[in-house]
Amino acid sequence: MIPLQQQLAYLLLVLVWWFGLPASAQHFSFNKITQNADKEFASLLNSISEDNRGYLWIGTRTGLGRFDGGTLKKYLNDKEDPFSLPGDDVYNVLEDNDHDLWVLTVGGVARYEYQNDHFHTLTNDEGHSFKVFAACKWRDGLLLGDGHAVIYYNKKECSFTKIAELPLSAWMEKFLLLDDRTLLCMVRSNKVWHISLDTG
Numbered sequence: 001m002i003p004l005q006q007q008l009a010y011l012l013l014v015l016v017w018w019f020g021l022p023a024s025a026q027h028f029s030f031n032k033i034t035q036n037a038d039k040e041f042a043s044l045l046n047s048i049s050e051d052n053r054g055y056l057w058i059g060t061r062t063g064l065g066r067f068d069g070g071t072l073k074k075y076l077n078d079k080e081d082p083f084s085l086p087g088d089d090v091y092n093v094l095e096d097n098d099h100d101l102w103v104l105t106v107g108g109v110a111r112y113e114y115q116n117d118h119f120h121t122l123t124n125d126e127g128h129s130f131k132v133f134a135a136c137k138w139r140d141g142l143l144l145g146d147g148h149a150v151i152y153y154n155k156k157e158c159s160f161t162k163i164a165e166l167p168l169s170a171w172m173e174k175f176l177l178l179d180d181r182t183l184l185c186m187v188r189s190n191k192v193w194h195i196s197l198d199t200g
Helices: 004-024 036-043
Strands: 045-050 056-060 063-067 072-075 090-095 101-105 108-113 118-121 134-138 141-145 149-154 159-165 172-179 182-187 192-196
Touching: 045 090, 056 090, 056 101, 063 090, 090 134, 101 134, 134 172, 141 172
Parallel strands: none
Antiparallel strands: 045 056, 056 063, 063 072, 090 101, 101 108, 108 118, 134 141, 141 149, 149 159, 172 182, 182 192
16 A cells, blocks of 8 residues: 555646646757867856847856857957956856946956957956956946955946955855845855845
8 A cells, every 4th residue: 555645746746747747848959059179168167147138158267158149259368459358267257237248257357348349357446457256236336256355346436345354264256145235155165154235
């Protein structure tokens, strides 16, 4: 005799399958978007993001890719070109509230300019680029994580404000904005820090 609990579970499974199958049955098609020569590019994936124009941005350890549904365009760092990607190791790609696209790389943070198809590297008052590992959109700009500090970049004022600082033993890698006042930071030790954006 099958226990009642297993019978009910089996009945529930059959009902979900019977009534839910027609509504949820979908056909998915997958296409490879890289060529054989780009195997290394595709195998070192760090992030994928879609912008409001429908482009798919692919951040890898060997550059940035922009896929338009038909072709993949690669962006790389060129030391001779100040408008190139600031670094080839791309950590993350995100779009802010104004639909500006930001790319976090080993060489700094850059804003992509759609009109001219190039990048503007974000610099501080001394002209140095920021090496940022985590970022999220917030209010009129971005929250940036440089490893130990959370910094607010106000786009309208082009200003930087330190919001919070973590101990040197905590190295932040990712952000999650819970609401306008609360930020969660994942650090390398697999811990999560809760930061109040009002008080730091």
